[in-house]
Amino acid sequence: MDLTLWLLNRCAHWERDAPGKLASALSVPGHHVQLGARIRTGGAADAATLAIEVNEDEDSFRGELMHEGLRQAPSVSQYDEYFVPIPVKCFGDVNDPGVQAFWNRTLDGGFARLSAIIDPQINPCWNKDDNGESFDRFWLPDRPGDLPGHVEGGPKLFGDIRMNTVERRGLYQILSEHAVLHGSEGALRRHVLVGYSQGGLVARYLAYIDEHLVLPKKRCIAGIFTVHAPLRGSPLATPTLDGHVLGALLAGVACLVRAIPAAKRHQLQVWGQLVPPASPIGQVGRREAIVDVREICRVLDAAFVDANNAQLTDLAELLRTARKWVSGLHHDTDLAFADLDLCQMEAEGRVLNAVATTDLSIPHGATVGTDWHLDGVVDAALKSWMPCLGGLIVHIFGNKIRALVDPLEDVIRNDAMDAMPLQSMASESPILQGFLANWKVDNGPLQAHDHDFVIPSASQLELDTGEPTFLGNHVFQTTHMSGGAIDSPDFDAVRDMLEQVR
Numbered sequence: 001m002d003l004t005l006w007l008l009n010r011c012a013h014w015e016r017d018a019p020g021k022l023a024s025a026l027s028v029p030g031h032h033v034q035l036g037a038r039i040r041t042g043g044a045a046d047a048a049t050l051a052i053e054v055n056e057d058e059d060s061f062r063g064e065l066m067h068e069g070l071r072q073a074p075s076v077s078q079y080d081e082y083f084v085p086i087p088v089k090c091f092g093d094v095n096d097p098g099v100q101a102f103w104n105r106t107l108d109g110g111f112a113r114l115s116a117i118i119d120p121q122i123n124p125c126w127n128k129d130d131n132g133e134s135f136d137r138f139w140l141p142d143r144p145g146d147l148p149g150h151v152e153g154g155p156k157l158f159g160d161i162r163m164n165t166v167e168r169r170g171l172y173q174i175l176s177e178h179a180v181l182h183g184s185e186g187a188l189r190r191h192v193l194v195g196y197s198q199g200g201l202v203a204r205y206l207a208y209i210d211e212h213l214v215l216p217k218k219r220c221i222a223g224i225f226t227v228h229a230p231l232r233g234s235p236l237a238t239p240t241l242d243g244h245v246l247g248a249l250l251a252g253v254a255c256l257v258r259a260i261p262a263a264k265r266h267q268l269q270v271w272g273q274l275v276p277p278a279s280p281i282g283q284v285g286r287r288e289a290i291v292d293v294r295e296i297c298r299v300l301d302a303a304f305v306d307a308n309n310a311q312l313t314d315l316a317e318l319l320r321t322a323r324k325w326v327s328g329l330h331h332d333t334d335l336a337f338a339d340l341d342l343c344q345m346e347a348e349g350r351v352l353n354a355v356a357t358t359d360l361s362i363p364h365g366a367t368v369g370t371d372w373h374l375d376g377v378v379d380a381a382l383k384s385w386m387p388c389l390g391g392l393i394v395h396i397f398g399n400k401i402r403a404l405v406d407p408l409e410d411v412i413r414n415d416a417m418d419a420m421p422l423q424s425m426a427s428e429s430p431i432l433q434g435f436l437a438n439w440k441v442d443n444g445p446l447q448a449h450d451h452d453f454v455i456p457s458a459s460q461l462e463l464d465t466g467e468p469t470f471l472g473n474h475v476f477q478t479t480h481m482s483g484g485a486i487d488s489p490d491f492d493a494v495r496d497m498l499e500q501v502r
Contacts, residue, residue, distance in 0.1 A: 008199030080159035085125035092170030200229025237328035237340035365471035369452030
């Protein structure tokens with residue numbers, strides 16, 4: 001079988017840090033495997049990849065299907081597909097005649113099959129924006145990457161929020177055309193997708209499109225594997241829960257202020273705008289009613305600059321990640337976070353509903369993170385502030401650090417990731433009710449309320465079909481950040497699952 005391997009989001013870093021390792025795992029006897037590549041018309045293709053000329057103005061990284069990150073190594077990109085709503089980036093500009101023609105000949109039932117999915121009453125991302133622009137706005141060049149709450153003239157933490165594709169193509173059309181372009185003897189080439197975080201949900205949604213909407217003879221996805229993916233959404237992208245999340249964030253800020261050595265604290269003056277350093281964590285964690293999401297976003301922007309200027313690299317990256325996810329608490333349907341809203345699991349036509357109500361017959365599996373402890377974050381922060389002494393301080397003052405961190409962990413676990421306020425809605429939503437049941441009780445290797453700091457562990461579970469093509473939910477004590485690292489057990493688990501694709 002001829003296979004192309006594609007990576008979504010930070011999984012592209014795995015190819016950068018361990019070139020060829022994932023492709024070689026997939027290359028069992030009988031498989032002919034190459035990495036995919038998205039390049040510009042006339043762009044230079046890497047000899048180790050199978051390229052398709054679909055990008056508008058920049059080549060993507062080796063193997064990358066969906067791009068995330070202004071600051072992604074090895075070069076700096078000016079676009080960011082991460083924030084584009086998931087239906088838009090998967091289906092493309094469905095108002096474009098060429099895109100409509102593609103779906104009309106590809107879907108079982110033609111373009112009309114998309115009637116519910118592209119209904120703006122169901123998926124508001126298809127609405128015109130406040131300036132009267134249609135959803136083709138996601139392909140406009142120089143579309144600012146300033147998320148809600150951004151201060152004009154402030155730091156640019158993310159690339160322009162847009163798709164980098166010609167002729168308004170979506171990701172599925174890219175896969176379909178690549179399958180034809182690089183097929184042989186009339187057979188379509190097939191794809192295997194590996195996606196991290198939201199990229200995992202996108203991979204799972206693309207597999208849903210392929211297996212449940214597309215004509216059988218045109219299907220082209222042979223397997224998908226997700227890493228810490230919000231397959232059932234996240235409280236951090238559920239505006240109904242914003243008070244709980246903001247309260248926990250404020251508690252975290254208070255804890256960080258106290259943990260910062262005095263010599264460095266003056267360099268992070270912006271924290272004082274939000275949380276008085278002397279405030280008890282218990283009080284700070286419950287100030288949600290008087291703090292606006294946009295205010296927290298503005299403070300995080302400024303705090304990122306402070307941390308960057310102070311050369312606190314790990315803290316700066318942590319703040320950037322926090323800033324990205326706090327953006328999900330806005331009622332902004334122009335961001336992909338709207339597709340992760342727990343309250344939308346029962347709505348037919350929404351991404352979470354499609355994933356929660358359909359099985360896959362192709363090889364698939366997931367890795368799940370359960371580490372909600374702050375030890376790694378504190379250790380990394382101290383080593384960033386004091387490279388030579390950070391580890392020693394953790395060793396000597398471990399008990400005192402633990403006394404400081406324990407209350408914060410409690411607030412994050414029981415407030416930020418608390419989905420139980422949605423219980424009143426669950427009586428009308430069996431899917432949500434099932435998720436809450438998995439979340440609040442011990443379930444095999446998962447403990448009640450487990451999460452990876454960003455996504456509840458119960459949300460990362462793939463449906464166990466009982467079929468041999470289901471290659472398991474592999475549970476590890478990793479955080480959302482560490483789970484995407486090359487030295488994480490998640491990487492090894494994905495390699496093992498790729499070896500089982502048949």
